[in-house]
Amino acid sequence: MPNLASSPLLSVTDLRKSFGGIHALDGVSFALTSGEVHALVGENGAGKSTLIKVLSGVHMFEAGEIRMDGDGYRPTSPHAAKVAGIQVVHQEFNLLGDLSVAENISIEALPKTKFGLLDRKEMNRRARAALDAIGLNDVDVTAPVRSLGIAHRQLIEIARALQSDSCILILDEPTATLTERETARLFEIVSGIKAKGVTVVFVSHHLEEVFGICDRVTVFRNGKTITTENIADVTPPDVVRFMVGHALEETASDAAAPAHSREVALAVEGLQTTANPSSDGISFELRKGEILGIAGLVGAGRTEVLRAIFGADPMLSGRVLKDGAPLTIRQPRDAIAAGIGFVTEDRKDEGLILEMPIAANSSLVDIGTVSRWGLVNFAAERAMATQGGARLKLKYGKLSDPVSSLSGGNQQKVVLAKWLAGNPSILLLDEPTRGVDVGAKAEIYSILRGLAAQGISMIVVSSELPELTALTDRILVMAGHQIQGVLDRSEYSQERILQLAYGQETNSERKTA
Amino acid sequence: MSIAEEVSFTPRRKPVSIRSIVNNAGIGLALLVMIAFFSVASEHFLSANNITNILTQITINLILAVGMTFVILIGGIDLSVGSVMAFAAVVAGKAITLPGLGPTELIILAVLAGVVAGTICGVLNGVVSAYWSLPSFIITLGMLNIARGAALQISGAQTIYSFPFAFEEFGSLLVYGVPVVFIVALALVVIAWFVLNRTVFGRLIYGIGNNEEAVRLAGHPVFWYKVAAFSICGFTAGIAAIIYMARLNIASPIAGIGFELNAIAAVIIGGTSLSGGRGSVIGTLLGAFIIGVLANGLILIGLSDFMRQMITGVVIVVAVILDHYRAKYSAS
Numbered sequence: 065m066p067n068l069a070s071s072p073l074l075s076v077t078d079l080r081k082s083f084g085g086i087h088a089l090d091g092v093s094f095a096l097t098s099g100e101v102h103a104l105v106g107e108n109g110a111g112k113s114t115l116i117k118v119l120s121g122v123h124m125f126e127a128g129e130i131r132m133d134g135d136g137y138r139p140t141s142p143h144a145a146k147v148a149g150i151q152v153v154h155q156e157f158n159l160l161g162d163l164s165v166a167e168n169i170s171i172e173a174l175p176k177t178k179f180g181l182l183d184r185k186e187m188n189r190r191a192r193a194a195l196d197a198i199g200l201n202d203v204d205v206t207a208p209v210r211s212l213g214i215a216h217r218q219l220i221e222i223a224r225a226l227q228s229d230s231c232i233l234i235l236d237e238p239t240a241t242l243t244e245r246e247t248a249r250l251f252e253i254v255s256g257i258k259a260k261g262v263t264v265v266f267v268s269h270h271l272e273e274v275f276g277i278c279d280r281v282t283v284f285r286n287g288k289t290i291t292t293e294n295i296a297d298v299t300p301p302d303v304v305r306f307m308v309g310h311a312l313e314e315t316a317s318d319a320a321a322p323a324h325s326r327e328v329a330l331a332v333e334g335l336q337t338t339a340n341p342s343s344d345g346i347s348f349e350l351r352k353g354e355i356l357g358i359a360g361l362v363g364a365g366r367t368e369v370l371r372a373i374f375g376a377d378p379m380l381s382g383r384v385l386k387d388g389a390p391l392t393i394r395q396p397r398d399a400i401a402a403g404i405g406f407v408t409e410d411r412k413d414e415g416l417i418l419e420m421p422i423a424a425n426s427s428l429v430d431i432g433t434v435s436r437w438g439l440v441n442f443a444a445e446r447a448m449a450t451q452g453g454a455r456l457k458l459k460y461g462k463l464s465d466p467v468s469s470l471s472g473g474n475q476q477k478v479v480l481a482k483w484l485a486g487n488p489s490i491l492l493l494d495e496p497t498r499g500v501d502v503g504a505k506a507e508i509y510s511i512l513r514g515l516a517a518q519g520i521s522m523i524v525v526s527s528e529l530p531e532l533t534a535l536t537d538r539i540l541v542m543a544g545h546q547i548q549g550v551l552d553r554s555e556y557s558q559e560r561i562l563q564l565a566y567g568q569e570t571n572s573e574r575k576t577a
Numbered sequence: 578m579s580i581a582e583e584v585s586f587t588p589r590r591k592p593v594s595i596r597s598i599v600n601n602a603g604i605g606l607a608l609l610v611m612i613a614f615f616s617v618a619s620e621h622f623l624s625a626n627n628i629t630n631i632l633t634q635i636t637i638n639l640i641l642a643v644g645m646t647f648v649i650l651i652g653g654i655d656l657s658v659g660s661v662m663a664f665a666a667v668v669a670g671k672a673i674t675l676p677g678l679g680p681t682e683l684i685i686l687a688v689l690a691g692v693v694a695g696t697i698c699g700v701l702n703g704v705v706s707a708y709w710s711l712p713s714f715i716i717t718l719g720m721l722n723i724a725r726g727a728a729l730q731i732s733g734a735q736t737i738y739s740f741p742f743a744f745e746e747f748g749s750l751l752v753y754g755v756p757v758v759f760i761v762a763l764a765l766v767v768i769a770w771f772v773l774n775r776t777v778f779g780r781l782i783y784g785i786g787n788n789e790e791a792v793r794l795a796g797h798p799v800f801w802y803k804v805a806a807f808s809i810c811g812f813t814a815g816i817a818a819i820i821y822m823a824r825l826n827i828a829s830p831i832a833g834i835g836f837e838l839n840a841i842a843a844v845i846i847g848g849t850s851l852s853g854g855r856g857s858v859i860g861t862l863l864g865a866f867i868i869g870v871l872a873n874g875l876i877l878i879g880l881s882d883f884m885r886q887m888i889t890g891v892v893i894v895v896a897v898i899l900d901h902y903r904a905k906y907s908a909s
Contacts, residue, residue, distance in 0.1 A: 376793075408794060414788075420784065424780060424784075428792070431780065435776075438777050438778060
């Protein structure tokens with residue numbers, strides 16, 4: 065093994081990068097030692113992905129320094145990063161499904177014969193060698209990639225990455241789509257390539273994996289690196305604590321005491337979604353006037369629950385009862401008819417018709433009440449939009465302005481207005497303040513609390529824990545399409561929520577000295 | 578351009594103004610420039626006779642383009658309208674030459690038969706492409722062949738002729754020099770404008786073209802709206818078939834070859850975005866005029882039909898490039 069302490073293979077010092085006003089990287093420092101497996105962990109949005117994008121030449125950094133083998137490193141394109149020896153295996157695959165395994169592996173540098181034609185023999189030979197090198201002897205290099213399972217595709221990506229002379233291999237959430245057996249296989253391969261001197265950077269939300277195969281771990285929080293520790297010196301609860309940060313503990317106790325009744329507004333029983341048919345199903349209750357939060361990591365199945373309740377995606381099995389009566393929801397209009405509204409995660413793709421006026425967006429759901437015999441009553445529509453705007457303190461120029469002319473916070477208010485126009489009794493909200501500035505966030509919180517006081521029940525999915533602890537009366541924590549736990553206001557702590565979200569609740573009581 | 582300068586005086590309304598001006602007035606301006614040029618270049622261009630000519634020539638394309646506007650607004654395309662028109666014409670031609678009926682009955686029967694035949698093709702286009710979420714490009718390409726084959730099969734590849742006198746007369750009837758068939762086309766434009774701008778249906782047609790998922794999640798039956806858009810396109814192809822028969826006094830199974838491309842060109846030149854959600858039927862009217870005036874004027878100033886084709890092609894490409902910048906303007 066190369067010398068460890070003296071010269072790091074790659075060192076990052078005080079790296080900074082911002083998008084608009086948001087500091088995605090706000091002082092990131094860490095070092096990679098040759099031949100180690102180094103984990104990067106942190107909450108969603110802590111800066112891991114941005115760092116990877118900087119290292120792989122997708123984004124340029126603004127300040128700080130990266131040194132590789134002692135020299136300055138500033139990749140200007142993904143190609144430059146590859147030439148320098150940094151390869152990334154992304155969570156979304158970059159494979160060409162209809163081409164063969166061999167073609168995919170060689171796509172960056174296809175071998176040519178002396179006549180300039182594709183040298184299939186050489187290509188297949190190289191692919192075979194690349195696959196054998198990671199122990200994939202059972203894959204036929206001439207098979208189309210589409211015919212292989214997800215796990216194999218992932219491994220082929222790794223084979224491709226290793227085929228060029230990479231010295232650093234970055235695996236971004238490699239196990240997100242793998243089963244346990246496949247994950248075990250992947251880990252064998254990672255140990256194998258580590259033994260060959262390749263340095264592996266491992267990004268994962270699964271702490272047990274980090275503790276299973278990594279040598280060191282660097283923890284990110286709010287765009288900063290908090291610490292780098294040897295895995296042998298820490299426990300998973302320690303790492304969770306680093307991720308949360310003590311400063312962030314419980315700041316939201318000022319919210320009004322839960323005013324909701326015991327009456328159940330919506331009951332979900334044994335809900336299974338197409339996204340995860342194998343799970344046991346999800347059951348929970350939403351009380352009248354309650355704001356119920358759903359916490360969890362990206363991919364935990366939170367959005368899927370909302371979409372299934374709303375009929376946006378088909379429900380595999382399970383029941384939804386409103387006020388004790390079962391609902392038949394096959395499509396969104398059934399849910400709307402039952403008095404359910406759904407503020408989607410992505411207002412640009414699913415919530416708003418950006419080029420259309422504010423008024424037209426406000427009436428999109430409840431256009432029936434501002435029209436007669438199929439003709440739009442424009443005066444009534446303007447009245448509806450004016451009223452909705454006033455209720456939500458919407459700031460706008462004219463109702464005929466396109467909704468794209470509004471700020472993020474005001475766009476979100478238009479989405480809310482659209483759903484409130486029909487006086488729903490239940491609102492589902494997915495990341496209600498994403499891309500909204502701090503002031504507008506506070507405003508949206510107070511609007512939502514006001515709605516709850518009027519008796520509207522809400523389910524709020526959010527990746528921001530301070531948002532959930534500030535806004536909600538109870539929090540469901542999900543991981544792997546299952547409910548891991550339900551916390552009442554009195555039990556709120558970021559640490560507790562994260563431990564549940566990371567599936568660490570069993571270890572949480574064991575603390576090291 | 579002077580339009581842009583004008584707009585900059587009212588900065589607050591800028592995005593809206595630029596868009597509406599470029600969308601509508603811009604095309605109208607281009608049309609006016611074209612008319613001015615041809616009236617100077619050719620003394621015959623503005624003669625009453627020639628104007629009647631132009632109006633007659635653009636009628637069929639305008640009718641097809643009105644229906645096409647609906648389909649393109651939802652982000653689709655209908656390549657079958659030319660063939661569907663021929664199919665509807667043959668069906669109507671068979672109906673109008675049935676023995677043993679009076680001319681009035683025959684005409685009513687033929688109009689109904691033609692319009693129903695066209696509409697059925699449109700419904701099929703819509704149902705198949707919307708139900709299986711397939712690209713309408715492919716589905717209507719299939720219909721292009723199906724309808725053409727059906728037209729040839731039904732007619733035995735023979736042109737149908739000898740229609741009632743009143744029907745043939747209607748095709749060349751003028752009111753103050755304006756062809757009645759053009760007035761029919763204009764009426765369709767007015768109806769389409771009303772539907773698109775004043776009804777819930779029209780609102781949601783634009784909505785689907787912009788953001789189909791948002792419309793679906795708002796609880797609207799997107800599937801039926803899409804089917805309706807294609808059905809309207811088939812309906813107008815049926816109307817076009819009747820007009821075509823009245824004008825030429827024949828129903829030919831090989832009529833309308835390539836007409837779909839002219840109709841699409843009129844819609845696109847008229848400023849409707851090929852990706853849907855943006856545009857207007859007034860633009861389509863102007864687009865059809867631009868193609869018609871260009872065709873007529875270029876021949877009048879002595880260019881060959883080949884040159885005319887080339888120049889029309891250039892205009893289409895320029896229109897799409899302008900559309901690109903239009904999209905950029907409205908995005909910022």
